[in-house]
Amino acid sequence: MSTTPQLKPLVSANVALFSVAEDCLQVLLVQRGRDPAKGCWALPGAVLNPDVDADLEATAIRALHDKISVDVAHLEQVTAVSGRSRDPRGFSVAVVFLALLPRDRIQAIVRSKVDAAQWVSASKLSVKLAFDHEALLASAVAALRDKVGRHALPLQLLSEKFTLTELQRACEAVLGQTLDKGGFRRRLRTSEDLEEIPGEFVLGPQRPAQLYRARHGFRF
Amino acid sequence: MSTTPQLKPLVSANVALFSVAEDCLQVLLVQRGRDPAKGCWALPGAVLNPDVDADLEATAIRALHDKISVDVAHLEQVTAVSGRSRDPRGFSVAVVFLALLPRDRIQAIVRSKVDAAQWVSASKLSVKLAFDHEALLASAVAALRDKVGRHALPLQLLSEKFTLTELQRACEAVLGQTLDKGGFRRRLRTSEDLEEIPGEFVLGPQRPAQLYRARHGFRF
DNA sequence: TCAATAGTGTCTCTTAGACAATATTGA
DNA sequence: TCAATATTGTCTAAGAGACACTATTGA
Numbered sequence: 053m054s055t056t057p058q059l060k061p062l063v064s065a066n067v068a069l070f071s072v073a074e075d076c077l078q079v080l081l082v083q084r085g086r087d088p089a090k091g092c093w094a095l096p097g098a099v100l101n102p103d104v105d106a107d108l109e110a111t112a113i114r115a116l117h118d119k120i121s122v123d124v125a126h127l128e129q130v131t132a133v134s135g136r137s138r139d140p141r142g143f144s145v146a147v148v149f150l151a152l153l154p155r156d157r158i159q160a161i162v163r164s165k166v167d168a169a170q171w172v173s174a175s176k177l178s179v180k181l182a183f184d185h186e187a188l189l190a191s192a193v194a195a196l197r198d199k200v201g202r203h204a205l206p207l208q209l210l211s212e213k214f215t216l217t218e219l220q221r222a223c224e225a226v227l228g229q230t231l232d233k234g235g236f237r238r239r240l241r242t243s244e245d246l247e248e249i250p251g252e253f254v255l256g257p258q259r260p261a262q263l264y265r266a267r268h269g270f271r272f
Numbered sequence: 273m274s275t276t277p278q279l280k281p282l283v284s285a286n287v288a289l290f291s292v293a294e295d296c297l298q299v300l301l302v303q304r305g306r307d308p309a310k311g312c313w314a315l316p317g318a319v320l321n322p323d324v325d326a327d328l329e330a331t332a333i334r335a336l337h338d339k340i341s342v343d344v345a346h347l348e349q350v351t352a353v354s355g356r357s358r359d360p361r362g363f364s365v366a367v368v369f370l371a372l373l374p375r376d377r378i379q380a381i382v383r384s385k386v387d388a389a390q391w392v393s394a395s396k397l398s399v400k401l402a403f404d405h406e407a408l409l410a411s412a413v414a415a416l417r418d419k420v421g422r423h424a425l426p427l428q429l430l431s432e433k434f435t436l437t438e439l440q441r442a443c444e445a446v447l448g449q450t451l452d453k454g455g456f457r458r459r460l461r462t463s464e465d466l467e468e469i470p471g472e473f474v475l476g477p478q479r480p481a482q483l484y485r486a487r488h489g490f491r492f
Numbered sequence: 493t494c495a496a497t498a499g500t501g502t503c504t505c506t507t508a509g510a511c512a513a514t515a516t517t518g519a
Numbered sequence: 520t521c522a523a524t525a526t527t528g529t530c531t532a533a534g535a536g537a538c539a540c541t542a543t544t545g546a
Binding site: 493494495496497498499500501502503504505506507508509510511512513514515516517518519 | 521525529530531533537539542544
């Protein structure tokens with residue numbers, strides 16, 4: 053046992069897992085079951101364990117496996133934040149990830165022994181978050197908006213088969229603003245990301261809606 | 273002394289420092305003065321020291337202070353890479369930064385006691401790099417290109433005062449392709465980032481060229 | 493005068509925003 | 520028929536690519 057300075061900092065992965073419910077962008081929060089910040093709501097996270105994790109993405113997936121019974125459809129790195137004061141345990145580095153969960157998997161939350169979990173609106177948070185997680189969430193939302201604003205299609209937020217209106221609603225939920233139907237569909241007509249499912253429609257008290265799916269090889 | 277597994281990984285910052293010389297994008301390499309990979313060329317880097325660095329950006333700045341006698345004009349994070357096999361010392365996390373140095377500061381390289389340094393063309397590398405630094409450099413170049421491709425102006429690569437042709441040459445060096453003069457200048461006419469310096473011109477055996485500078489508050 | 497580079501204009505094509513019109517179903 | 524939503528079209532303005540043109544200097 054020595055008192056040498058802490059040469060290696062705490063490294064963790066934190067995930068902003070998004071989904072869509074009622075045309076509203078949701079993010080998964082967990083209630084921390086142990087100190088520090090026990091009882092506070094926070095983004096799911098895990099401390100990097102070099103003996104177990106192949107890389108930080110594996111750490112992020114491990115952080116979600118405690119909360120979600122299915123694999124996420126999309127996971128990507130957003131940024132790394134670091135500093136002495138962001139965690140009371142000392143100098144820490146957090147790598148923030150953004151993940152997407154299809155809307156039909158939104159119920160796939162497992163009850164952890166220690167942590168509660170809930171979906172909340174990503175734009176107007178109802179609770180204060182632990183540490184600097186509000187800033188982490190903000191950067192994840194910004195990255196997601198940026199990408200969808202550049203016309204990337206967040207198909208991983210939808211079911212395997214979806215209508216163009218559902219896709220438009222998902223984009224609107226991400227962007228926080230309505231989109232023009234005509235222009236939106238005009239862009240999709242020339243998109244390489246989608247394909248029509250021949251003969252499959254959603255019926256209802258109106259004109260049937262064509263079903264689409266992600267084209268093979270699609271990457272958000 | 274114990275044989276417990278290595279719970280905290282090696283964390284470092286690596287910097288791709290760019291500048292422009294002869295209308296060509298250059299990146300600074302250092303020759304490693306000690307193991308591992310002693311003698312190999314690599315991106316400048318430093319291991320995070322929580323007792324000294326306020327955050328990873330400070331680590332990046334410290335990594336450059338050994339090589340460069342002036343402050344860099346721009347520093348931003350690109351990505352974080354991690355894994356067990358990228359460094360022979362064990363599991364490591366590297367946060368990659370991209371930095372810009374004005375072309376008139378390109379000589380401001382200090383000779384380190386242990387490491388040699390050189391500028392090389394960023395697009396066609398003349399040497400093999402240590403570890404996974406070729407991939408790190410590639411992501412930094414991609415991030416820079418992406419940004420300039422979205423019409424961000426890399427004014428930090430230029431001197432304080434510059435002509436529009438110099439700016440165009442810098443953008444072309446970053447993008448690796450020529451740009452149309454008319455279209456380029458048309459965009460700049462409505463840009464908030466530039467301002468004309470009244471009455472200042474560069475003379476020569478041709479029509480004088482108006483000098484410009486970055487407008488106050490400009491951010492790349 | 494000419495070479496050399498600075499700076500502007502012009503055509504066309506594509507894209508995006510706003511909005512209107514038409515289509516097809518179940519009730 | 521009608522309400523409700525799907526789907527398409529149209530007008531216009533802004534932006535980008537390609538290219539031609541004019542401007543101003545030193546030699």
